[in-house]
Amino acid sequence: MSVLIVIPARYASTRYPGKPLVELTGASGEKKSLIRRSWDAAMSVSGVDKVVVATDDGRIKTACEAFGAQVVMTSETCENGTERCSEALANLEGDYEIVVNLQxxxxxxxAWFVEDLVQGLRNTPKAEVATPVLRCDGRALNGFLEDRRNGRVGGTTAVFGADNQALYFSKEVIPFTADTFADDAETPVFHHVGVYAYRPSALSAYTQWSAGPLEMLEGLEQLRFLEQGRALLCVEVQARGRQFWELNNPEDVPRLEAMMADMKLN
Structure with a gap:
């Protein structure tokens, strides 16, 4: 019943080259690279047997090894993090029940996002992949809408059925709502948290499929599973007072730093 966390990291990001090595200042004023902070987040998850960084770039490898991370080198031809996780798994010894992609x-x-995600996949035998979703409050939803008004790609949203099986993911804000919400109000929009838990068989199958039109249009790797008719479970997680955001664009750096200051995260 072992769990592997893989942190895929590439230097040549289209929207933000060199993103993994960008430094973020925590509440104490200490600067740490994005990849270091992602590693620290992975190491805080309980019930995990191994954590590795998967990259194709020597600069990232050097930076990660300097703070003690285990690095698995993968090819430059990996199209996304899921393909990089699949290659990393193939290059590692060990038999893992679940592989987590912590981008x-x-x-x-x-940590509890990942812990709840792993438990959700274990509890749902028919699901091959699981991913967390977080109900947006008004502040998060308004941030999404502000990004779209300014032509920025912000977070990804998810819609799912009564059985929690994913119906669609989009970089647009879905479902549409004409309502306005106070910062602390619940909304009908769910933020897709960019973490995945896979059964190894799903990772192996993924690399055998070509990217479909929806994946290419949205630039969202998880749509490949949906386009192939595979079950993808959405696991709702709770914020517990924590703010959450990914670093997608340079403009997100001050946003993340403000969140860390507000939450007193060093």
Whole structure:
């Protein structure tokens, strides 16, 4: 019943080259790279047997090894983090029940998001992949809408059925609502948290499929599973007073730093 966390990280990001090595200042004033903060987040998760960084870049490898991370080198041809996780798994010894993809641009991911995700996949035998979703409050939803008004790609939203099986993911804000919400009000929109838990068989199958039109249009790797008719479970997680955001664009750096200051995260 072992669990592996893989943190995929690439230097040549289209929207933000060198993103894993960007430094973020915590509440104490200490600066740490994005990849270091993502590693620290992974190491705080309980019930995990191994954590590795998967990259194709020597600069990231050097930086990670300097703070004690185990690094698995993967090829430059990996199209996304899921493909990089699949290659990392193939290059590692060991038999893992569940592989978690904790993307290297989400350092504010609380440990319980991953713990609840793994438990959700274990509790749902028909699901091959699971991913967390977080109900947006008004502040988060308004941040999404502000990004879209300014032509920025912000977070991803998810819609799912009564059985919690994913119906769609989009970089647009879905479902549409004409209502306005106070900062602390619940909304009908769910933020897709960029973490995945896979059964190894799902990772192996993923690399055999070509990217479909929806994946290419949205630039969202998880849509490949939906386009192939595979069950993808959405696991609702609770914020417990924590703010959450990914680093997608340079403009997100001050946003994340403000959140860390507000939550007193060093």
């Amino acid at each position: 290297g641009d989400a350092p504010l991911t609380p």
